[in-house]
Amino acid sequence: MFSWRRLQENCLFLFPSVILTLVLGIYPLLWMLRFMFYDYPGYGNELFIGLDNFERLARDSEFWKSVQNTFAFAAGKLLITIPLSLLLAVLLNRSFRGRNLLRAVYFMPTIISTAVISVVFYIIFNSYNGMVNQLLMKYHLIDQPISWLGPKYAMLTVILVAAWGAVGNYMLLFLAGLQSIPQDLYESASIDGADAVQRFRYITIPMLGPIMQIIIMLAIIASLKGYESIMVMTDGGPIGKTEVMYLYLYKLLFPVPTGPPVEQQLGYGSAVGFATAVIVGLITAIYYCMTKKMNKVF
Numbered sequence: 001m002f003s004w005r006r007l008q009e010n011c012l013f014l015f016p017s018v019i020l021t022l023v024l025g026i027y028p029l030l031w032m033l034r035f036m037f038y039d040y041p042g043y044g045n046e047l048f049i050g051l052d053n054f055e056r057l058a059r060d061s062e063f064w065k066s067v068q069n070t071f072a073f074a075a076g077k078l079l080i081t082i083p084l085s086l087l088l089a090v091l092l093n094r095s096f097r098g099r100n101l102l103r104a105v106y107f108m109p110t111i112i113s114t115a116v117i118s119v120v121f122y123i124i125f126n127s128y129n130g131m132v133n134q135l136l137m138k139y140h141l142i143d144q145p146i147s148w149l150g151p152k153y154a155m156l157t158v159i160l161v162a163a164w165g166a167v168g169n170y171m172l173l174f175l176a177g178l179q180s181i182p183q184d185l186y187e188s189a190s191i192d193g194a195d196a197v198q199r200f201r202y203i204t205i206p207m208l209g210p211i212m213q214i215i216i217m218l219a220i221i222a223s224l225k226g227y228e229s230i231m232v233m234t235d236g237g238p239i240g241k242t243e244v245m246y247l248y249l250y251k252l253l254f255p256v257p258t259g260p261p262v263e264q265q266l267g268y269g270s271a272v273g274f275a276t277a278v279i280v281g282l283i284t285a286i287y288y289c290m291t292k293k294m295n296k297v298f
Helices: 004-035 052-059 061-092 099-111 114-124 131-138 154-179 183-191 196-207 209-225 228-233 245-253 266-290 292-296
Strands: none
Touching: 004 266, 052 266, 061 099, 061 154, 061 209, 061 245, 061 266, 099 154, 114 131, 114 154, 114 228, 154 209, 154 228, 183 196, 196 209, 209 266, 228 245, 245 266, 266 292
């Protein structure tokens, strides 16, 4: 039965969320869509320049290099994170003493500040007195320190750090999916003579299809948008080897000069933000269209 009082109560509960969405979500989006057609340094009067920002974007080699770096970073992170998190979920889904403690340990990095994690790993991978080089030299695996944050290994290093921080989150999601699979299927397969590998291949993987589709999609979006650890560890360097899209965008909107003064570019930054959003959206849409069958495996 319809009740005006119940409607008023529901609207009252929704009001804070609606206001926050409008102020922190819709208004900044509309602001960006407007200013990407302007030359606006963040102060004074804005100058309408039409599509000049997009023409500049098309010729901006630094931006397109950041796109390539983003794809390399995302691919490397996904290739490590998804298989490892699935493996950990399968192992921790078994019954043994200390299982809950291990689950908490592996999940812990996801609740620690990314900035703190990045600072710690920056110290660990330091070229001169970092723990990694000290251990490798102690056991005579290398003769001289390796520049882990140098041009050759910087991308690999930030990928490993990002994957370490993300594995626990996706492990928990895989674990939830595994616990939703009926145990009767495994028991029937065992009676029919299926070994552990066959049960994993023909039962676990197909039954995880729908949730795996969502997990991989979330991982793709997070990888394409990730920049926090890179900003702390390398700031996009050296010589732009780890400059990713959202870090490049951040520097345009919130410049922090380390040398000569840097001018804030809100107009061009808005155009770059729109382009990055389109790229992430297209990659996500392509993935979703290519994986529709994962929802129909059972």
